[in-house]
Amino acid sequence: MATSTVENYLKHVLLLSESGETLVSMGALALALDVVPGTVTTMVKALADEGLVEHQPRHGVRLTPDGRRVALSVLRKHRLVETFLVNVLKMDWSKVHEEAEQLEHVISDEVLDRLDALLGHPDTDPHGDPIPTRQGKLKSQVYATLATCVAERPLRIVRILEQSEDFLRYAEQNGLLPGAALQVTDRNLMAGLVTLKTDAAGSIALSLAAAGRILVEASKAS
Amino acid sequence: MATSTVENYLKHVLLLSESGETLVSMGALALALDVVPGTVTTMVKALADEGLVEHQPRHGVRLTPDGRRVALSVLRKHRLVETFLVNVLKMDWSKVHEEAEQLEHVISDEVLDRLDALLGHPDTDPHGDPIPTRQGKLKSQVYATLATCVAERPLRIVRILEQSEDFLRYAEQNGLLPGAALQVTDRNLMAGLVTLKTDAAGSIALSLAAAGRILVEASKAS
DNA sequence: AGATTCTTTTTGACTCCTCAAAATACCCGG
DNA sequence: CCGGGTATTTTGAGGAGTCAAAAAGAATCT
Ligand SMILES: [Mn+2]
Ligand SMILES: [Mn+2]
Ligand SMILES: [Mn+2]
Ligand SMILES: [Mn+2]
Numbered sequence: 001m002a003t004s005t006v007e008n009y010l011k012h013v014l015l016l017s018e019s020g021e022t023l024v025s026m027g028a029l030a031l032a033l034d035v036v037p038g039t040v041t042t043m044v045k046a047l048a049d050e051g052l053v054e055h056q057p058r059h060g061v062r063l064t065p066d067g068r069r070v071a072l073s074v075l076r077k078h079r080l081v082e083t084f085l086v087n088v089l090k091m092d093w094s095k096v097h098e099e100a101e102q103l104e105h106v107i108s109d110e111v112l113d114r115l116d117a118l119l120g121h122p123d124t125d126p127h128g129d130p131i132p133t134r135q136g137k138l139k140s141q142v143y144a145t146l147a148t149c150v151a152e153r154p155l156r157i158v159r160i161l162e163q164s165e166d167f168l169r170y171a172e173q174n175g176l177l178p179g180a181a182l183q184v185t186d187r188n189l190m191a192g193l194v195t196l197k198t199d200a201a202g203s204i205a206l207s208l209a210a211a212g213r214i215l216v217e218a219s220k221a222s
Numbered sequence: 223m224a225t226s227t228v229e230n231y232l233k234h235v236l237l238l239s240e241s242g243e244t245l246v247s248m249g250a251l252a253l254a255l256d257v258v259p260g261t262v263t264t265m266v267k268a269l270a271d272e273g274l275v276e277h278q279p280r281h282g283v284r285l286t287p288d289g290r291r292v293a294l295s296v297l298r299k300h301r302l303v304e305t306f307l308v309n310v311l312k313m314d315w316s317k318v319h320e321e322a323e324q325l326e327h328v329i330s331d332e333v334l335d336r337l338d339a340l341l342g343h344p345d346t347d348p349h350g351d352p353i354p355t356r357q358g359k360l361k362s363q364v365y366a367t368l369a370t371c372v373a374e375r376p377l378r379i380v381r382i383l384e385q386s387e388d389f390l391r392y393a394e395q396n397g398l399l400p401g402a403a404l405q406v407t408d409r410n411l412m413a414g415l416v417t418l419k420t421d422a423a424g425s426i427a428l429s430l431a432a433a434g435r436i437l438v439e440a441s442k443a444s
Numbered sequence: 445a446g447a448t449t450c451t452t453t454t455t456g457a458c459t460c461c462t463c464a465a466a467a468t469a470c471c472c473g474g
Numbered sequence: 475c476c477g478g479g480t481a482t483t484t485t486g487a488g489g490a491g492t493c494a495a496a497a498a499g500a501a502t503c504t
Binding site: 003005035036038039042043046058 | 460461462463464465469470
Binding site for chain 2: 455
């Protein structure tokens with residue numbers, strides 16, 4: 001019943017509130033959805049009328065329980081589809097986001113369940129993003145990033161917070177995939193540079209900004 | 223670039239002209255698309271302006287080469303998706319048409335190619351409908367139907383010309399699937415009844431209308 | 445032919461989503 | 475406390491697709 005547009009608005013409210021304030025600004029939404037701010041204001045008012053969001057004029061917007069339900073369902077579809085495209089169809093992980101952006105709106109619950117089963121009920125997608133459960137639980141753990149973690153310790157990548165094709169392609173070429181083992185060998189805050197050593201591809205330098213997009217955890221006993 | 227709506231219009235013009243006149247009436251299109259005839263007239267004029275169809279006012283509409291290209295591409299997506307849903311996800315063949323109706327508009331060419339490969343480049347979908355090739359060739363062979371074929375001869379079902387859920391579910395329950403072997407044991411034109419004997423499910427009676435939807439060919443040497 | 449019926453086209457209106465540009469409210473430094 | 479700058483909201487308009495109802499055209503029957 002919710003149109004693709006509505007689903008996209010709700011999904012992005014969820015995404016933006018996951019990674020930041022509980023109140024999402026019109027500007028941030030406009031940027032994420034690639035529309036002008038006036039459009040967002042208008043749509044948000046409509047969504048509020050339908051009880052999908054709570055709008056605090058001039059301050060921001062927040063999902064209602066109903067809106068959150070929809071958003072989580074769309075996000076689940078998005079991430080399961082991405083997983084399918086990479087794991088089954090062997091598509092490049094840098095390209096699946098775009099595809100999933102469309103498919104998330106036309107996958108029925110039945111197809112979703114079967115995909116989920118086919119994939120073995122994964123709990124993260126190819127980028128390490130957690131997949132909401134059927135029941136609407138979203139495990140969003142807090143991890144260190146390559147910009148903030150302790151240096152000189154064995155780490156494993158758990159998630160890449162980025163969906164731009166270029167970044168992902170670059171990351172893949174340098175072995176920076178979820179599951180990869182590496183450690184930070186140097187961090188120069190003045191230069192804004194982080195140097196890593198991966199098991200697979202040797203030594204790499206990243207900007208702090210880029211490093212901040214890569215989530216890691218301490219490597220458990222090998 | 224073509225919207226889902228445009229794609230649906232073009233696909234149905236193709237479908238309707240496959241199975242009948244070369245000129246498709248507004249009324250037939252309205253029925254197929256589940257909109258009111260005035261809407262079709264309006265849309266058809268717009269499509270004609272874009273060079274996708276040729277409109278002969280008061281008589282009907284026909285695809286241009288451009289329109290046919292689009293229609294075939296949508297149809298290829300539709301039928302490959304149906305095949306995927308049945309063969310890989312093991313969905314009920316009576317339900318896949320509805321799903322494909324949406325998915326056909328959001329499958330990229332890249333995903334399509336990979337699906338095609340995964341499925342082993344099938345040339346018909348689960349209902350026996352021919353899948354247009356990548357190059358846009360659509361093999362549409364003329365077959366006899368259970369209402370018109372010779373009786374008392376071994377036959378094999380090649381195609382079911384029907385996508386209604388109820389009909390397909392019923393057909394499946396009686397073993398009337400593409401590939402099934404059977405023969406016509408009696409045909410009573412007065413009563414409008416055809417009686418069959420299938421290898422799998424024994425003796426069944428069908429209305430002439432229903433029998434006309436089931437395409438068959440003479441069974442080759444067993 | 446004349447009247448009746450069916451199909452197609454036209455007209456006017458509506459929903460959904462969007463933008464450009466103007467108006468408004470808010471925040472922050474001086 | 476005032477002036478600018480920034481974010482948000484409002485306003486007016488337009489594209490895409492649809493319907494209801496009226497008008498027009500064709501075909502069919504008597
Ligand atoms: Mn989307
Ligand atoms: Mn992802
Ligand atoms: Mn469709
Ligand atoms: Mn089919």
